[in-house]
Amino acid sequence: MNRPSRFILSTLAFGYAFLYIPLVSVIVYSFNDSRLATVWGGFSTRWYGELFRNDQVIDALLLSLRVAMTSATGATIFGTMAGLVLARFGRFKGRTLFSGMISSPMVMPEVITGLSLLLFFITLQQITGWPGQRGFSTITIAHLTFSMAYVAVIVQSRLMSMDESLEEAAMDLGGRPLRVVFDITLPLIAPAMMAGWLLAFTLSLDDLVIASFVSGPGSNTLPMLIFSKVKLGISPDINALATLIILFVSIGVFAAWLITRRKTD
Amino acid sequence: MHSHRSNKQLWRRVAIAAPYLWLIVFFLTPFAIIFKISLADPVYAQPPFTNTVSVENYLFLLTDKLYVITYLRSVALAATATILCLALGFPMAYGIARSSSGTRSLLLMLIILPFWISFLLRVYAWMGLMNNYGVINNFLMWLGVVDQPLQLMYTDFAVFVGLTYSYLPFMILPLYATLERMDLDLVEAAQDLGASRTRAFWDITVPLAGPGIIAGCLLVFIPAIGEYVIPYLLGGPESLLIGRVLFDEFFVNRDWPLASAVAIVLLLLLVLPIALLQRSQARDQEGAA
Numbered sequence: 001m002n003r004p005s006r007f008i009l010s011t012l013a014f015g016y017a018f019l020y021i022p023l024v025s026v027i028v029y030s031f032n033d034s035r036l037a038t039v040w041g042g043f044s045t046r047w048y049g050e051l052f053r054n055d056q057v058i059d060a061l062l063l064s065l066r067v068a069m070t071s072a073t074g075a076t077i078f079g080t081m082a083g084l085v086l087a088r089f090g091r092f093k094g095r096t097l098f099s100g101m102i103s104s105p106m107v108m109p110e111v112i113t114g115l116s117l118l119l120f121f122i123t124l125q126q127i128t129g130w131p132g133q134r135g136f137s138t139i140t141i142a143h144l145t146f147s148m149a150y151v152a153v154i155v156q157s158r159l160m161s162m163d164e165s166l167e168e169a170a171m172d173l174g175g176r177p178l179r180v181v182f183d184i185t186l187p188l189i190a191p192a193m194m195a196g197w198l199l200a201f202t203l204s205l206d207d208l209v210i211a212s213f214v215s216g217p218g219s220n221t222l223p224m225l226i227f228s229k230v231k232l233g234i235s236p237d238i239n240a241l242a243t244l245i246i247l248f249v250s251i252g253v254f255a256a257w258l259i260t261r262r263k264t265d
Numbered sequence: 266m267h268s269h270r271s272n273k274q275l276w277r278r279v280a281i282a283a284p285y286l287w288l289i290v291f292f293l294t295p296f297a298i299i300f301k302i303s304l305a306d307p308v309y310a311q312p313p314f315t316n317t318v319s320v321e322n323y324l325f326l327l328t329d330k331l332y333v334i335t336y337l338r339s340v341a342l343a344a345t346a347t348i349l350c351l352a353l354g355f356p357m358a359y360g361i362a363r364s365s366s367g368t369r370s371l372l373l374m375l376i377i378l379p380f381w382i383s384f385l386l387r388v389y390a391w392m393g394l395m396n397n398y399g400v401i402n403n404f405l406m407w408l409g410v411v412d413q414p415l416q417l418m419y420t421d422f423a424v425f426v427g428l429t430y431s432y433l434p435f436m437i438l439p440l441y442a443t444l445e446r447m448d449l450d451l452v453e454a455a456q457d458l459g460a461s462r463t464r465a466f467w468d469i470t471v472p473l474a475g476p477g478i479i480a481g482c483l484l485v486f487i488p489a490i491g492e493y494v495i496p497y498l499l500g501g502p503e504s505l506l507i508g509r510v511l512f513d514e515f516f517v518n519r520d521w522p523l524a525s526a527v528a529i530v531l532l533l534l535l536v537l538p539i540a541l542l543q544r545s546q547a548r549d550q551e552g553a554a
Contacts, residue, residue: 022390109491116295
């Protein structure tokens with residue numbers, strides 16, 4: 001087919017520059033010695049030092065990681081079940097509501113999810129006394145609820161693209177249903193579960209709005225802490241933090257890309 | 266044999282019931298609660314709403330000029346951002362789909378990569394680029410295009426840049442998926458039969474990419490309309506959008522019933538786009554299966 005036109009090539013160049021210039025600029029400014037974000041005061045790594053000495057940042061990071069690990073693991077368990085149900089169980093009573101509830105949290109505006117969960121937790125607390133304090137548990141529940149949908153969709157589409165004959169053969173040979181699930185189905189969908197877990201983990205680490213609603217005083221996740229700082233303007237230690245995150249993610253994504261590319265070659 | 270079947274039944278029930286119950290408790294019930302609270306009146310008490318039922322909050326939202334304007338502005342802003350994403354995303358997706366398979370996987374990886382980096386930090390990056398003495402203004406002044414810094418931050422322009430930047434991958438990925446599956450022979454056939462490049466593009470490529478265009482536009486429009494962070498950090502103080510209003514109504518004014526009503530009305534605005542998106546995704550999955 002004809003080579004891409006000059007228009008397409010220049011849009012691609014513009015588009016990628018648009019996506020990456022902001023990231024490069026943050027990285028460059030994180031090494032700026034000046035406190036003023038606008039003046040170049042020479043090369044320095046002092047903001048990295050300040051970042052690691054900041055207990056607030058460390059606490060928020062630890063809370064975010066705990067929430068992300070727990071909610072991603074829960075979301076992978078429930079999401080895998082839901083994906084199996086949607087791909088393999090055929091019709092059952094209430095299927096329409098089930099598939100609707102699975103996909104809705106993905107498209108729900110964050111402010112609505114956040115507000116409704118907060119009012120739910122408050123109501124629940126008035127009736128049962130739990131949760132006495134909002135924080136780790138409420139944020140984890142909120143993240144699990146919206147991210148299980150993503151896991152379910154990934155697992156479901158993986159199962160739909162696989163044919164059922166292996167599982168059927170195992171059943172025909174007398175395999176017990178649960179055994180078949182653990183010996184045949186789960187290993188086959190393990191890559192999808194892994195991808196789902198990573199996505200859920202990232203979504204949880206990324207979330208600001210829902211966590212701001214459902215957390216209580218004193219428990220700040222990392223995005224909440226960052227937001228409270230950048231609301232006031234550019235902040236050099238946030239540049240350093242952003243640089244670390246950008247580098248960490250880029251190395252991970254790039255490595256994953258190299259591995260999958262070698263596999264497909 | 267009998268125990269097999271009952272085992273299978275049991276497993277089936279557990280697999281359905283666990284996620285089902287979770288979603289009923291933590292997804293459906295919260296909606297029932299905000300719906301109920303949206304019908305109440307605010308009072309100075311704990312909890313700060315009455316047990317009464319009236320549609321007063323809704324009437325207020327639909328007649329108060331400020332709220333009506335805010336809803337309309339949010340829709341207009343989200344629609345503009347969607348069009349900008351489409352205008353930039355379509356040629357990009359097209360270019361990626363038409364590149365050689367080695368480059369294609371690299372280009373796709375570079376589209377997905379920013380998605381894994383914190384959304385908040387990516388928006389923050391633009392604050393450094395767009396402020397009065399930021400990279401863009403310094404560059405323009407160095408070029409001599411302007412001698413005074415342009416006011417970029419805290420304008421609608423900045424909000425558009427932020428929205429387009431953040432949601433561009435959501436537009437490109439579904440577009441790429443349909444463009445990549447497209448049969449190029451059709452375009453060539455049209456051109457052989459005398460259609461101009463433009464004509465072949467509008468009559469063949471665009472209709473065939475239809476499902477991708479619809480999915481991409483909805484994936485940008487739906488989250489953009491309730492967006493909170495981007496207008497807060499990049500937009501001006503007068504740029505009131507519905508996500509911000511909901512947040513302030515709840516946390517600043519402590520008017521829980523009104524905040525709940527704002528959320529329900531926003532949801533009603535989105536019912537149609539969400540239903541369309543689910544239909545297009547269901548169709549896509551049938552097509553893939």
